[in-house]
Amino acid sequence: MRWWPSESRCGLAERRRILITGVSSYWGGRLAQALEGFEQAEAIIGVDEREPTRELERTEYVKVSNHHSLLSRIVRAAEIDTVVDTRLVVNSFAASPREAHENNVIDTMNILAACDGPESPVKRFVFKCSAHWYGCEQDDPAFFTEDMERKHPPRFAIERDIVEAERAVRDYAARRQGALVTILRCANVLGRDVETAYERILSLPALPMVLGFDPRTQFVHADDVVHALEHAVISDVPGVFNVAADGVLALSEVASLAGKLPLPILPPFGAGLVAQPLRRLGLRVPDEMWNLLRFGRGLDNRAYKATGFDYGFTSREAVLRFAEHMRLRKVIGDSDDAFHYDREVEEFLRWSPNVRREPSGEPTSEVQPPSL
Amino acid sequence: MTRSPVAPERTSLAALPAPGALARPRELLPAIEPDRRLDDWGRSERVEGVFDATLLEFFYKRWFRTEVEGIENVPSDGGALLVSNHSGALPPDAAMIAKAIREEHPNPRSLQITVEHFFKGYPGFSMLLPKIGCVAAHPANVHRLLYDERQLVLVFPEGRKGTEKLYRERYQLRRFGRGGFVEAAMRARAQIVPVCVVGAEEAAPIFAHVNFMKRVTGLLYFPITPAFPWFGPLGMLGYLPAKFKIRFLEPIDTADLGGPEAVADKALVQSVAQEIRSLIQDNLHEMVAKRKSVWFG
Numbered sequence: 001m002r003w004w005p006s007e008s009r010c011g012l013a014e015r016r017r018i019l020i021t022g023v024s025s026y027w028g029g030r031l032a033q034a035l036e037g038f039e040q041a042e043a044i045i046g047v048d049e050r051e052p053t054r055e056l057e058r059t060e061y062v063k064v065s066n067h068h069s070l071l072s073r074i075v076r077a078a079e080i081d082t083v084v085d086t087r088l089v090v091n092s093f094a095a096s097p098r099e100a101h102e103n104n105v106i107d108t109m110n111i112l113a114a115c116d117g118p119e120s121p122v123k124r125f126v127f128k129c130s131a132h133w134y135g136c137e138q139d140d141p142a143f144f145t146e147d148m149e150r151k152h153p154p155r156f157a158i159e160r161d162i163v164e165a166e167r168a169v170r171d172y173a174a175r176r177q178g179a180l181v182t183i184l185r186c187a188n189v190l191g192r193d194v195e196t197a198y199e200r201i202l203s204l205p206a207l208p209m210v211l212g213f214d215p216r217t218q219f220v221h222a223d224d225v226v227h228a229l230e231h232a233v234i235s236d237v238p239g240v241f242n243v244a245a246d247g248v249l250a251l252s253e254v255a256s257l258a259g260k261l262p263l264p265i266l267p268p269f270g271a272g273l274v275a276q277p278l279r280r281l282g283l284r285v286p287d288e289m290w291n292l293l294r295f296g297r298g299l300d301n302r303a304y305k306a307t308g309f310d311y312g313f314t315s316r317e318a319v320l321r322f323a324e325h326m327r328l329r330k331v332i333g334d335s336d337d338a339f340h341y342d343r344e345v346e347e348f349l350r351w352s353p354n355v356r357r358e359p360s361g362e363p364t365s366e367v368q369p370p371s372l
Numbered sequence: 373m374t375r376s377p378v379a380p381e382r383t384s385l386a387a388l389p390a391p392g393a394l395a396r397p398r399e400l401l402p403a404i405e406p407d408r409r410l411d412d413w414g415r416s417e418r419v420e421g422v423f424d425a426t427l428l429e430f431f432y433k434r435w436f437r438t439e440v441e442g443i444e445n446v447p448s449d450g451g452a453l454l455v456s457n458h459s460g461a462l463p464p465d466a467a468m469i470a471k472a473i474r475e476e477h478p479n480p481r482s483l484q485i486t487v488e489h490f491f492k493g494y495p496g497f498s499m500l501l502p503k504i505g506c507v508a509a510h511p512a513n514v515h516r517l518l519y520d521e522r523q524l525v526l527v528f529p530e531g532r533k534g535t536e537k538l539y540r541e542r543y544q545l546r547r548f549g550r551g552g553f554v555e556a557a558m559r560a561r562a563q564i565v566p567v568c569v570v571g572a573e574e575a576a577p578i579f580a581h582v583n584f585m586k587r588v589t590g591l592l593y594f595p596i597t598p599a600f601p602w603f604g605p606l607g608m609l610g611y612l613p614a615k616f617k618i619r620f621l622e623p624i625d626t627a628d629l630g631g632p633e634a635v636a637d638k639a640l641v642q643s644v645a646q647e648i649r650s651l652i653q654d655n656l657h658e659m660v661a662k663r664k665s666v667w668f669g
Contacts, residue, residue, distance in 0.1 A: 139489040141512035142413060145396065148512070212495025216414050216502075246402030248412040250502075268495040295492055298412065300516075302396040316405055 015042040017121075018233065019080040021111055022048055022087030023061060026194050027128060029054035030226045031086060031233075038234065045078055047071065051341040061346070066107040071114035075122060082124040082233055083115050088165060090130040090186075091197050092158040092286045104161035105168070112172045124180045126232040127169045128225075131187045131244065131299055132162050136291040142216070143248075143300040146185070146240045156287045173238075182232040184225075187244035187299050190322040191222025197289050202319075203326060206263040207255040208283060208293075213268065214252050215296025220245045221313040221321065231309045241304040247315040248298040257316060258323040266293065398520050413484070414502030420482075423504050424474065427609075431464065432471045436571060436616035439669065440472045445565055445620040448479040451518035452623065453557045454526040456567035457545055457652055458534030460576035461595040462608035465569045469526055470505065472618050483524045484517050488532060490592050511556055518560035526567075527553045529645070536581070536593050542573035543660055545653050551638075551645035558641070559632045563623040566648050568655045571616035574666045615669035617659055621651060 018035060022028040023046025032046050036057050044059040046052065052061050064070050075083070087107065089100045108127075115122040134144045137152050154160040166183060173181035188198045198219070201207065220243055228243045255262040267274055271290045278285065285293070301311075313321065349355055402412065410416045432438050446452065456469060470483040486509035491497040507513050509527065517523045528534055533546035557564045578595040585594035585601070594601070599610025624644075634640055663669060 138493040139508070139510070141510040142507065143512070143516060145512070210495075212497075212499055214414070214499040214502075216412075247405060247408070248414075249408075250410050250414050253408070253410055294498070300396060301402075302400040305400045306395040306397060314402070314405060316408060 014040055016040050016082050016233070017043040017078060017080050018045070018082045018084065019075060019078070020044065020046045020059070021066070021083070021085045023056075023059065024048035024050040024052045025087055026053075026222075027086035027225070027229070028084075029056070030222070031084060031229050032056050032059040034226050034230050035059075035233065038230070040234075043078060043080075045074065045080065047074065051343075053339060053341070055339045058350070060350075061341075066110045068110040068113040071111060072117075072120075075114050075120065079121045080115075081121055082126070083111070083122055084126040084128075084229060084233055085111055085169075086128045086229065088128055088130060088162065090132055090158070090162065091195070092156065092288060093197070093200070093284065094195065097157040100158055101161050104158075104165045108165040109168050112168055116172065116176065122176075122179065124182075124233070124236075125169070125172065126182045126229060127166070127184070128229060129166050129169075129183050129185045129240075130162050131185050131242070131297060132159050132288055133166055133185050134297065134299075135159055136288075136295055136297050138295055140295065140297065143298045144242065145300045146242055146303055155291075158288055180236050180238040182237055183240040184228055184232060184243045184304075185240065185299070186225050186228075187218045187220045187242070187297075189222050189225055190219045190318045191225075192322075192325045194222045197286050199322070201285075201289075202254070202258050202260065202322065204283070205260075207251070207258070207260040208266055208285070209251055209255075209262050209264045210266040210290075210293045211264040211268050213294045214250045215293055216248045216298050217251050217254055217292070217296055217315075218244045218248045218298050219315045219318045220311075221318040224311050224313055224318075227312065228304065228309060231307070235308065237304075237307045239303075241307070242299040242301050243304060244299040244301045245311050245313055245315045245318055246301065248296075249315050249319065251293070251296070253316075254319055257319045258326070268294065396520075401520055410503075413507055415482075415484075415505050416503040419500075419503040420505060424471070428467055428471045431611070432468060432475065432616075435611065435613050436464070436468060436575065437669070438468055438472060438571075438616040438618060440476045440618050440620075442620040442622075443472065443476040445622050446473055446477055446481075446524070447563055447565075447623065448477070448481070449522070451522040451560055451562035452524050452565055453514070453518060453553060453560075453562050454483070454524060454565045454567050454620075455553055455648055455652070456526060456528055456569055457543075457656060458528035458530045459537070459542065459569075459573045460535060460611075461578050461597045461600060462576065463528075463535050463572065464575055464611055465572040466526060466528070468572070468616055469567060469569065469618060473524070481524050483526050485526045486514065486528070488592065494590070511552060514553075514556040515560055518556065518562040527556075529553050529649075532592055536595075537578070538581075539573070539577035539579055542577070543570075543656050545649055545656070548645045548649045551641040554626075554641045554644045554648070555635050558626045558629060558635050561627055561631055563625050564648065565623045566621040566652050566655075568619045568621070568652050568659060569616070570618075570656065570659045570663065571614040571666075574614035575611040575616070577612070614666050615663075617663075617669065619655060619659060621655060624648070 018041055020028050020032050023032050035041050035044055046059045047062045047064050049065050089095045089103050135150055154163050189196050252262050466485045474480045485506045487506045489508050491501050492508055517525045529548040530546040580596045582594045600607035
């Protein structure tokens, strides 16, 4: 059973019609920008409830809630063959537990339902998951490989949601034999304007550490995550993969790379008791971080590298780059050139016959409006 | 960055590859960044070097006056699993074996010492132990070290049962776990080198255990030794100057046992573990019988 005509596999461009969920989130927006340069992408459609936060050249934005009947109509009408789901909330401070559950579990199920069914055109599903899937416990191995099962039940709501969301995607993969399902479990991300737990901790004047612990910490640069998603869309790489940069650093090493003073002020025991007073002092350590700050976590990244993916940054380089961004931000502040989405302008740019589309160079040029 | 737009040849139609089907070739292990002072396990050459040049040097040469036999049985390259008897409240045997290889071996390789997961959760230990080459005794860790990184790994199959035992039970090996170390070596196609250490039992004899203090301190056990707890935590290093003798026995090649496929044969695993245990036990008895004095050898 083949999903595609054989000649498309060799040489001749295989056209892709791609749907990106959560296109207004950081990852969705960046992936859409990256895929716009990918010639074989015949159509890129981004769905989200909010308006895009990044300037997109030819990605078509559809404002829609993650309701499966609506999504399913879009998927079928546009004959989407590749769906990329990048909306997973992986930090408990980014959303209330209720919102996170709604987003991570319920919406994932809705999206999967929209891609399911006998006449669904979807052949590829890429899911951005998180290394929080593994949790963080005292008796963990030093390097998680993708085939390890977690020994302990999830401790926190956010972990539970991530585990549940991934299970839904795996069930979908089992149900839809022949579909290429890729799950990417990303390590802690550092990057220029992505908000993560480590980004917050490293932005503090000093680096809070747990007294008597120096956990092993692994990062991945935001650009590498985008490329990893791109790689999953472009190549056929079904399976579960860890996405983590080379090199596992000790947190003290991270502190010195980032030029921060390591401050062992968090007590080794009784996290629950001190969390509240610390929060009052303005230091909020997310629940899922406490164990990471004690035991640390390392991932084996060889499986994804074996599929032909190369990382642009090591963990150390990611921290160094992040330190540069922080220093720059201290001087120039948050630059306020944020993108403002305006529906009329976007429509004019895309569809108006008066917009000059040059035959080469401009990404907008060659693309014909997809016939819906 | 190579982000080839050409799809690699892959005709698998299975939704998700079965566990273990993913390729993790050795060549793709992260290279060591020259600017770093620690490796990916958290080992610090600097901290280790300081330890080695001061404390270990003193204990190895002056205090325990260690004698080594059969160092040539430690392979100069490739992964090998060293299996030793274990004793002493804060066991000095592991550090002495590591030091012996660094001092006597023609290729002074570093040795990774497996320790209980407990230490990862105890403040202080958690920070220090990885820096001096200790790794939690997880089968996946041992496999990665032996197979992927081809290192020397030291295990104590007796585990805590060995270090807890009282002075009067000295040189009587405890149960050798469930043979997990044999499985690990077979999976990694690594050699097993049995090691016998004489002297550690007398260097840190345990006279009794205090269960109440064990609960209060959260330690694995709270022993009464000649120096602990009388001199506080430092008393753990208050070893008596027993004469140390380390004997490395001939390596056992797990490839001859049937390699990774034979791991499923639990009877084989158990009998090999049993054999190694009695081999070490017999050698220990012989070494103790030959010893004229605990202090002078």
